Amino acid sequence: xxxxxxxxxxxxxxxFPGKPLIDLGGKTMIQRVYEQVAKAELDKIIIATDxxxxxxxxxxxxxxxxxxxxxxxxxxxxxxxxxxxxPDFDLVINIQGDEPFIDPAQINLVKSAxxxxxxxxxxxxxxxxxxxxxxxxxxxxxxxxxxxxALYFSRQTIPYxxxxxxxxxxxxxxxxxxxxxxxxxxxxxxxxxKLQPHALELAENLEQLRWLxxxxxxxTEITTLETMAIDSPEDVEKIKKVYPF
Numbered sequence: 677x678x679x680x681x682x683x684x685x686x687x688x689x690x691x692f693p694g695k696p697l698i699d700l701g702g703k704t705m706i707q708r709v710y711e712q713v714a715k716a717e718l719d720k721i722i723i724a725t726d727x728x729x730x731x732x733x734x735x736x737x738x739x740x741x742x743x744x745x746x747x748x749x750x751x752x753x754x755x756x757x758x759x760x761x762x763p764d765f766d767l768v769i770n771i772q773g774d775e776p777f778i779d780p781a782q783i784n785l786v787k788s789a790x791x792x793x794x795x796x797x798x799x800x801x802x803x804x805x806x807x808x809x810x811x812x813x814x815x816x817x818x819x820x821x822x823x824x825x826a827l828y829f830s831r832q833t834i835p836y837x838x839x840x841x842x843x844x845x846x847x848x849x850x851x852x853x854x855x856x857x858x859x860x861x862x863x864x865x866x867x868x869x870k871l872q873p874h875a876l877e878l879a880e881n882l883e884q885l886r887w888l889x890x891x892x893x894x895x896t897e898i899t900t901l902e903t904m905a906i907d908s909p910e911d912v913e914k915i916k917k918v919y920p921f
Contacts, residue, residue: 679787680765680862681718682758683709684751685773687727691908696730696773698912705906706730707737708776716783718769724751724758750883752858756869759862768865770858774905777919782857785897790859795895797864797887799826800855802899809853810846816854816882818896826894829854829882854884855903864892 685696685706692698696706703711706723713721723734723741726748734741742761748754755770767790769783782800789798801818804810810817813831821827828834833851840848860868874889884894904915 677766677791678719678764679717679767679769680759680762681713681716681721681769681771681783682755683713683721683723683771683773684754685723685725685727685730687725687730692906694729695906696725697733698906700776700912700915704733705776706733706773707739709771709773709778710737710739712776712778712780713771713783715780716769717780717787718783719765720762722758723773724754726754752865752883753869755860756865759865766862768860768862770860772856772905774907775903776906777915778857778903779901782855782899782901782903785899786857786859789895789897790861792895794893796861796892797868797884797894798859799884799894799896800857800899801826801852801896802855802902804846804851804853807843807846810851811842816856816880818852818854820852820896824896824898826884826888826896828888829880829884831880831882852898855899856905857903858884868892 687694689695697704723739724744726744726746731741742758744754744757759768786798809815810833816829816831817834818829819827819834837845871886871890874886876885876889
């Protein structure tokens with residue numbers, strides 16, 4: 677089965693305009709993402725963008741690209757458009773364009789989850805180790821069934837441990853946070869792109885709840901690797917402390 681890796685990259689951003697082209701130690705963020713993704717077990721990598729500045733940069737670094745519609749509401753929809761241009765590919769991995777030091781092992785793990793029997797969508801989860809992260813509403817949590825399939829995602833801490841003081845939750849239960857990288861069977865990806873937003877998705881502002889609400893399954897793998905995304909200019913300074921360049 678051939679695997680297509682897609683890196684959605686938007687120039688427009690409310691919090692950080694031009695984010696894909698910021699300089700990180702002599703390389704743009706999107707170049708660093710592309711170079712990390714190139715180390716993974718993928719058959720082709722595409723930068724998907726709606727902006728000619730990113731197209732020009734992709735050409736300059738020798739990366740393949742697709743110019744997509746400006747109307748997409750999510751990276752998932754952008755990936756779906758790109759995937760239709762590659763009929764020979766069966767699997768699609770959506771890699772976030774704002775994680776310049778993503779570990780290729782995580783991409784390979786998402787792919788392995790997608791190869792499980794009857795898998796439709798795959799993603800990663802990581803055990804939560806600190807109370808700060810456990811109660812951080814900006815870090816989505818996930819609960820799993822016995823087959824490591826996602827039951828629900830929330831910005832709140834789930835499950836709620838009744839009759840246990842919150843200071844003791846981490847020692848009383850294993851909690852997982854969601855790592856936002858996805859794999860799709862291509863036919864499933866195209867079907868997802870036709871779904872309308874669901875009330876659960878709108879309530880939590882988590883796109884994956886739309887898929888669960890419409891009956892699709894999400895297989896997961898547990899990773900011990902951390903990811904660091906750049907969502908704002910302040911995040912650049914934070915990432916420099918972990919990855920000096």
